Amino acid sequence: MNGPDNKGESMPYSWTEPTLRPDEPAPVAQLRLWPHRSLPRSGFVRFFGATAALGTVPLLAVLGSPILWGLLPFVLLTLGGLWAAIQFSYRTGEVVEELRLWPDRLELTRTEPRRPVRRWEANPHWVRPALHATGGPVPNYLTLTGAGRTVEIGAFLSEDERLTLWKELPPVLWRLGQAAAEPLA
Incomplete structure (x- = not known):
């Protein structure tokens, strides 16, 4: 599994194999983000x-x-x-964000040292990702909006890393939204 201690990672995030939890079905996709480490x-x-x-x-x-x-x-x-x-x-720098995606649910979890775990859930069909090139607290501020809230994702990523993530995130959400909108056979 890719993670914050892997050597040779080009980006401080990776689409990983979904982790299984005994009380829920496996997610379709899972994204793990962590701060860049210039000195391992x-x-x-x-x-x-x-x-x-x-x-x-x-x-x-x-x-x-x-x-x-x-x-x-x-x-x-x-x-x-x-x-x-x-x-x-x-x-x-031990902050980790994890975005887990199911056809009917999206969950963003942020884990930080000495702070409670923060979670946000929404239906991926209604989630809108947005890239705020200017006007946010940082350039290329990346947010997800849904379930009546707007949350940031990858706040610790660099400007270029958030831009790269922005190019990957909407197609994944669109595919999940389309899958959720299809009637069950």
Whole structure:
């Protein structure tokens, strides 16, 4: 399954195999979105190791002198601050949105750390996707409207990523809406 930790992903979202839950039928399609990670955890280990090694180079010149004890706290404070800042960035980037589509129902779920899970449901036949090139909080603001509400999708995606998602989303919703409108045989 594609996800936030996959290497080599070109976009921070993917159409995935629908996950089965015992209490409901399998969705027809499933979209998983996550924030872009410019520094994966494996890269963080190498980066932090190299930074720590380079940060200790100035200390080599003062080994054995009392100046070492004056500089050491600043080097350690810098490394500790860098570690804490990057770890904070990883925690705040654990947002995941999941759009699950059935012929008669669409469900958007947003999961964030230390916040309750937010859900929105509507009939895909009546859902209208919209791309707001300007006038939204960000360029290419992507929304879904239905069931009396308008919700944003992929707020953490870049402008170009929202535009690419916009090109993929309406055809999927249109096919589901058409399938829902067809009479059962």
